Amino acid sequence: MASKSAWRSLHHSAKRRNVLSTAPYRCFSCSLRSAQNPPGRPDDSSRMTHFGFETIPEGEKESKVGAVFSSVASSYDTMNDLMSLGIHRLWKDHFVRSLNPGSPLASRSGDASSKGWNILDIAGGSGDIAFRLLDHATNINNDRETRVTVADINADMLSEGRKRSIDTPYYNTKRLSFMVANAQHMPSVPDNSVDLYTVSFGIRNFTDKQAALHEAYRVLKPGGVFACLEFSKVDNTLLNEVYKRWSFGAIPLIGQVVAGDRASYQYLVESIERFPSQEEFKEMIRTAGFMIPGRGFENLSLGIAAIHKGVKPVDA
Ligand SMILES: C[S@@+](CC[C@H](N)C(=O)[O-])C[C@H]1O[C@@H](n2cnc3c(N)ncnc32)[C@H](O)[C@@H]1O
Structure with a gap:
């Protein structure tokens, strides 16, 4: 029988590929994800939020942020x-x-x-x-x-x-x-x-x-x-101008060159x-x-x- 940790890693890679929807035992990280709407809280599926400058449904933000940090x-x-x-x-x-x-x-x-x-x-x-x-x-x-x-x-x-x-x-x-x-x-x-x-x-x-x-x-x-x-x-207005040029101009470019990930x-x-x-x-x-x-x-x-x-x- 697979160990719990081996199972967990299989489970998560399957979840990432969207091929597994139910967990045979309580998976801590997934249960936390689904716990975003704990009992008593309204369903957030229609609420919108920001992902950077994009406006997206709240329910999508965690997986998008997750993809960013898994990538970086x-x-x-x-x-x-x-x-x-x-x-x-x-x-x-x-x-x-x-x-x-x-x-x-x-x-x-x-x-x-x-x-x-x-x-x-x-x-x-x-x-x-x-x-x-x-x-x-x-x-x-x-x-x-x-x-x-x-x-x-x-x-x-x-x-x-x-x-x-x-x-x-x-x-x-x-x-x-x-x-x-x-x-x-x-x-x-x-x-x-x-x-x-x-x-x-x-x-x-x-x-x-x-x-x-x-x-x-x-x-x-x-x-x-x-x-x-x-x-x-x-x-400071001048520093703000320099800082914005650096962050929007250089950082995505460095990301692309060093990490192969501009987005x-x-x-x-x-x-x-x-x-x-x-x-x-x-x-x-x-x-x-x-x-x-x-x-x-x-x-x-x-x-x-x-x-x-x-x-x-x-x-x-
Ligand atoms: C920019 S990193 C910061 C890492 C570290 N604290 C540092 O100062 O270098 C942001 C971290 O926030 C985590 N994060 C994003 N959303 C989160 C959430 N809802 N709960 C816990 N961690 C989250 C990401 O997975 C990522 O590891």
Whole structure:
């Protein structure tokens, strides 16, 4: 008899080719996909959304985004360096430093007995943020208890992450795990169980961003922190002009030359353009129930990217 993992991979390749419609046992990733319309939610089949500059039925977005990331998975890290001229590394380092993972939890949750942080890195893809979070906890805070679950809807991106983790001290330890999950509905993550929820360059791809923010609120402990690093709106006219020429002119072309895939990179730049402004996104975080610390966001490189944070109230 085929092992569960062998069956699962056969099942998924069959699903991709549309030749299998029913699962003989509960398949985690597929059940999550179908869980987009949980009981009680209206059928979304007639609702429209954006896929880059295209308007498409909501029900089609996940598979289209899935195809983009399956296509770019193997070249994703190289492309990130080329597209951002390496700057994404500085943004990610700064993001993680600003969160200070592994520092004493007592200061914000009042739970002096807590050891280590339970971190959920959503849309974690190839592990860039997870490895940095664990390095920071270990090397800066001397904390060897903090653990990160990298969750992503795309098994191909997670498999790149798993491969990369082999070169880290966290490989095959309880500090690092990978999970196929849809940020909009994560039934396997209990309420009030997470200290820090991170999402880096992921949320603009979600079909229902507000639903994902509500789900972040649900899984975070009271006092827990939501933190998002995402492309945003440039607040300087001249830089904005240069940036748009670079992103629309060069990035799809680099995608074609390096990864043999122009269309996926065209989608990625269009999705940046479609993402709400800093102020609009801050209001979405507030709507999900979070308290907004200070100004609520920090612009990086004049707003090319921004860090947004929200805190779940301690008395929630
Ligand atoms: C641009 S990558 C970001 C990867 C990584 N966080 C980083 O900063 O390099 C975006 C990721 O979002 C994932 N994603 C898209 N929609 C998702 C959803 N609804 N739930 C979870 N992950 C999703 C994609 O599969 C992809 O791995």
